[in-house]
Amino acid sequence: MKYNPEEVELKWQRYWEEQKLFLTKEDEREKFYCLEMFPYPSGRIHMGHVRNYAIGDVIARYKRMRGYNVLHPMGWDAFGLPAENAAINHGVHPAKWTYENIDYMKKQLKRMGLSYDWTREVTTCEPEYYRWNQWFFLKMYEMGLAYRKSSTVNWCPSCSTVLANEQVVDGGCWRCDSEVIQKELEQWFLRITAYAEELLQGCEKLIEGWPEHVIAMQKNWIGKSHGAEVDFAIEGSDETIRIFTTRPDTLWGATFMCISPLHPMAEKLTADREALERIKSTYGKAEEKHGLFTGRYAINPVNNERLPIYIANFVLMEYGTGAIMSVPAHDQRDFEFARLFDLPVRVVIEPEGGSLSEPLSEAYEEEGVLVNSAQFSGMPSSEAKKAIIDFLEQKGIGKAKVNYRLRDWGISRQRYWGTPIPIIYCDDCGVVPVPEDDLPVILPKDVELTGTGMSPLLTSEEFLYTSCPRCGKRARRETDTMDTFVDSSWYFIRYCSPKDADALDRKRIKYWMPVDQYIGGVEHAVLHLLYSRFFTRVLRDIGIVDFDEPFTNLLTQGMVCKETLSCPEHGWLLPEEVKDERCIKCGSPVTRGRVEKMSKSKKNVIDPDYLINRYGADTSRLFSLFAAPPEKDLEWSDRGIEGAYRFINRLWSLVHEHSEGLKKVKDQRVEPVGKGASLFRKTHQCIKKVTQDIERRFQFNTAIAAMMELFNEISSFKPSADEDYRIMRFALRNLLLMLSPFAPHVAEELWTVIGEEPSIFNQPWPVWDEEAAKEQEVELVVQINGKVRAKIMIPAGLSDDEIKQKALNDERVQKYTAGREIKKTIVIKGRLINIVL
RNA sequence: GCCGGAGUGGCGGAAUUGGUAGACGCAAGGGACUUAAAAUCCCUCGGGGCAUAGCUCCGUGCCGGUUCGAGUCCGGCCUCCGGCACCA
Numbered sequence: 001m002k003y004n005p006e007e008v009e010l011k012w013q014r015y016w017e018e019q020k021l022f023l024t025k026e027d028e029r030e031k032f033y034c035l036e037m038f039p040y041p042s043g044r045i046h047m048g049h050v051r052n053y054a055i056g057d058v059i060a061r062y063k064r065m066r067g068y069n070v071l072h073p074m075g076w077d078a079f080g081l082p083a084e085n086a087a088i089n090h091g092v093h094p095a096k097w098t099y100e101n102i103d104y105m106k107k108q109l110k111r112m113g114l115s116y117d118w119t120r121e122v123t124t125c126e127p128e129y130y131r132w133n134q135w136f137f138l139k140m141y142e143m144g145l146a147y148r149k150s151s152t153v154n155w156c157p158s159c160s161t162v163l164a165n166e167q168v169v170d171g172g173c174w175r176c177d178s179e180v181i182q183k184e185l186e187q188w189f190l191r192i193t194a195y196a197e198e199l200l201q202g203c204e205k206l207i208e209g210w211p212e213h214v215i216a217m218q219k220n221w222i223g224k225s226h227g228a229e230v231d232f233a234i235e236g237s238d239e240t241i242r243i244f245t246t247r248p249d250t251l252w253g254a255t256f257m258c259i260s261p262l263h264p265m266a267e268k269l270t271a272d273r274e275a276l277e278r279i280k281s282t283y284g285k286a287e288e289k290h291g292l293f294t295g296r297y298a299i300n301p302v303n304n305e306r307l308p309i310y311i312a313n314f315v316l317m318e319y320g321t322g323a324i325m326s327v328p329a330h331d332q333r334d335f336e337f338a339r340l341f342d343l344p345v346r347v348v349i350e351p352e353g354g355s356l357s358e359p360l361s362e363a364y365e366e367e368g369v370l371v372n373s374a375q376f377s378g379m380p381s382s383e384a385k386k387a388i389i390d391f392l393e394q395k396g397i398g399k400a401k402v403n404y405r406l407r408d409w410g411i412s413r414q415r416y417w418g419t420p421i422p423i424i425y426c427d428d429c430g431v432v433p434v435p436e437d438d439l440p441v442i443l444p445k446d447v448e449l450t451g452t453g454m455s456p457l458l459t460s461e462e463f464l465y466t467s468c469p470r471c472g473k474r475a476r477r478e479t480d481t482m483d484t485f486v487d488s489s490w491y492f493i494r495y496c497s498p499k500d501a502d503a504l505d506r507k508r509i510k511y512w513m514p515v516d517q518y519i520g521g522v523e524h525a526v527l528h529l530l531y532s533r534f535f536t537r538v539l540r541d542i543g544i545v546d547f548d549e550p551f552t553n554l555l556t557q558g559m560v561c562k563e564t565l566s567c568p569e570h571g572w573l574l575p576e577e578v579k580d581e582r583c584i585k586c587g588s589p590v591t592r593g594r595v596e597k598m599s600k601s602k603k604n605v606i607d608p609d610y611l612i613n614r615y616g617a618d619t620s621r622l623f624s625l626f627a628a629p630p631e632k633d634l635e636w637s638d639r640g641i642e643g644a645y646r647f648i649n650r651l652w653s654l655v656h657e658h659s660e661g662l663k664k665v666k667d668q669r670v671e672p673v674g675k676g677a678s679l680f681r682k683t684h685q686c687i688k689k690v691t692q693d694i695e696r697r698f699q700f701n702t703a704i705a706a707m708m709e710l711f712n713e714i715s716s717f718k719p720s721a722d723e724d725y726r727i728m729r730f731a732l733r734n735l736l737l738m739l740s741p742f743a744p745h746v747a748e749e750l751w752t753v754i755g756e757e758p759s760i761f762n763q764p765w766p767v768w769d770e771e772a773a774k775e776q777e778v779e780l781v782v783q784i785n786g787k788v789r790a791k792i793m794i795p796a797g798l799s800d801d802e803i804k805q806k807a808l809n810d811e812r813v814q815k816y817t818a819g820r821e822i823k824k825t826i827v828i829k830g831r832l833i834n835i836v837l
Numbered sequence: 838g839c840c841g842g843a844g845u846g847g848c849g850g851a852a853u854u855g856g857u858a859g860a861c862g863c864a865a866g867g868g869a870c871u872u873a874a875a876a877u878c879c880c881u882c883g884g885g886g887c888a889u890a891g892c893u894c895c896g897u898g899c900c901g902g903u904u905c906g907a908g909u910c911c912g913g914c915c916u917c918c919g920g921c922a923c924c925a
Contacts, residue, residue: 213920216840220920220921246925314923314925320924323925326925333925405924522919626850628849635848635849637848640862642863643862701849701862702861705850705861709860783905783906788857828856831857832856834856834905
């Protein structure tokens with residue numbers, strides 16, 4: 001009987017659905033919440049999804065067999081730019097585009113045979129979902145966590161939208177790479193900085209369950225630093241400028257001062273508007289430093305020196321106080337600036353036990369010992385930092401200060417396809433929040449999408465004008481929508497009670513949350529994961545949840561990569577555009593480029609539909625789990641998938657070939673006797689290995705390798721008597737159970753072929769017997785002076801002395817030991833002996 | 838520059854955390870079956886040397902160290918990949 005993946009897979013997918021096998025309800029069992037990052041409905045799934053969801057499905061099915069009540073949901077991150085761009089470019093309404101994509105992708109996911117509870121499906125563009133975005137926003141507004149301010153924002157002229165700092169990559173838009181410019185706008189912000197310290201501290205709790213590098217990235221992003229704020233008087237003015245420094249030990253080395261062009265004092269200190277504008281235009285540009293001398297001086301409060309005040313493009317208003325003291329001897333940026341303006345460089349820190357040769361060729365940024373610093377000279381930096389802060393505090397001119405790089409989260413987007421911000425502007429009452437009872441504020445359908453950069457909601461009169469909830473007069477709605485990261489910051493909570501009738505049901509949330517295992521790409525290591533941690537804390541403070549961290553364990557899967565092909569004339573090529581190492585269009589030799597993340601633009605993608613049509617879901621899943629450990633990058637291999645397919649086919653044929661013999665001995669007791677004794681043992685060993693590989697760090701690749709080994713042994717075992725069949729059946733039955741989370745359809749089918757009742761997924765995970773798994777004979781490696789000189793078979797469980805005797809009696813060993821004194825022997829139980837001569 | 842991670846056969850990757858380096862898969866070579874091919878099955882497969890049923894030396898990016906024993910631990914380098922980057 002030939003293996004037909006499609007037939008088998010559709011059959012069992014239908015069965016599971018009919019049996020409602022994966023629908024989940026709260027019960028008395030221990031819960032396990034297994035979650036994969038939900039996709040953006042871009043149109044079709046890609047190999048990254050296949051890998052992500054295959055990993056999640058193995059975990060969910062495995063945990064289910066281990067007796068957990070598993071929650072394994074799926075949904076759609078359905079708001080976002082591409083839908084709107086499709087509308088602009090092709091005239092399709094974003095809603096239509098999105099829902100059609102969801103339909104198609106849902107079919108694809110179902111075709112993969114994933115064990116989701118589809119009744120919990122969540123779609124973020126539905127009013128039942130986004131009304132809670134609005135509700136949280138109102139709560140945050142009440143709590144002072146949502147606020148409006150005018151600020152310069154990152155603006156992508158191509159996407160015509162505001163970008164969060166995190167969405168700016170190397171000065172370009174994260175989506176389209178266009179250069180990002182600064183623009184002044186009234187924006188809504190969420191005060192994530194109020195939780196900066198807590199989010200940082202919380203990282204410690206994640207150490208056990210999260211990858212180290214993700215925690216490092218989060219800490220880095222929060223960017224806590226200790227230092228001091230110091231007030232500098234301005235000569236000829238009553239005002240002072242406050243600076244922040246992490247190096248109070250270099251205070252005596254300040255030779256000038258810089259303020260940000262956006263600093264409120266900038267306009268007061270210079271009359272030259274034009275020059276100020278020029279500096280502003282280079283603000284934040286990393287390439288070069290620009291400065292403008294104001295003609296004014298500040299007074300260094302520790303030594304009363306006059307310091308010229310500059311306006312400098314590299315001083316950021318968003319960090320610290322927007323003003324710095326400049327110590328060119330000990331800060332490379334100040335050093336470069338000093339060179340530019342020929343400003344003095346004064347050394348106040350010398351390396352311990354040495355001295356700097358002046359003039360300096362670069363700043364000395366290390367810590368050291370203070371010099372030229374009045375009473376603090378001679379003190380080491382670390383000590384001086386504290387002492388100087390004490391001194392500043394006593395004198396009332398400064399204080400210790402902790403700063404964070406983390407900024408508040410700007411959520412306003414001048415876009416249509418997102419959650420309307422539930423705010424009304426009334427001429428008399430000002431900013432008025434939409435009353436809770438009026439939620440949701442529905443996103444209107446009749447909107448003109450032009451891509452001009454104006455909020456499209458401005459074009460819907462019906463939406464725009466409303467009456468003020470306070471005074472009843474005609475008022476305008478906020479027309480910006482929320483950043484879509486708001487949607488994904490709490491969707492995992494929504495899955496617990498997905499229907500609006502019981503939305504945010506505390507009891508159900510308490511049962512399921514937090515997520516026990518979260519699986520997704522590293523690209524969300526800061527953005528999504530940090531926002532989710534923030535939201536969870538806000539929800540905790542509102543009283544909806546009673547924990548801090550949403551995701552107990554996190555698995556960040558590696559990228560799916562493939563070799564790239566390119567031609568000097570035609571650029572990236574598809575594999576079918578290459579013949580005999582030459583481009584079929586022009587005949588130029590083809591460059592086999594680096595193995596890179598699959599992307600349409602580089603033409604190195606594999607379409608999951610093609611894969612599943614050709615090999616089936618089981619093979620596709622098995623290969624993506626076997627080719628590399630989950631957290632590492634996976635290199636696509638056409639041959640590799642053939643290997644996985646071959647394995648499944650071999651298993652299929654073997655089971656069918658022996659199905660009669662296997663069925664006949666069903667329910668008969670297995671005994672480890674006869675020629676099958678070693679297969680019996682191998683089976684127990686395999687259960688142990690596979691279980692341990694899954695339990696510790698999800699090493700699916702080695703788990704599959706172990707199953708292949710077991711299969712190879714079953715396959716070379718030629719059963720004749722019933723006792724042989726009993727053992728073969730025992731081995732196969734367990735192999736199918738172990739394989740079932742990885743290749744669920746074929747496992748379920750073959751389960752019935754050996755005479756078992758479906759569903760295999762109602763079976764418990766197999767257990768091994770430690771005794772039965774033990775080898776009776778083991779290979780002893782005999783080393784002499786650390787080199788392997790012999791390998792001998794010995795019975796397991798010998799004492800050290802017996803092992804030593806066996807080894808010394810071996811003639812190959814005697815060749816070396818003859819006439820020499822044995823200094824020492826080291827015996828590793830059941831494994832190795834090292835004889836030191 | 839700073840912070841993470843990784844370097845093992847022709848390739849993807851194993852190695853119970855200090856105890857046989859190369860599991861499993863792929864590729865390659867040889868053989869069987871076949872009119873033939875595909876598929877399938879069996880054997881070989883890190884490199885060198887030799888008196889070639891065997892023996893022996895070398896081998897986990899490089900140099901050193903600890904140890905009876907190092908892919909694994911320590912010190913110093915090199916290379917590659919990710920993240921952050923004028924954060925004062």
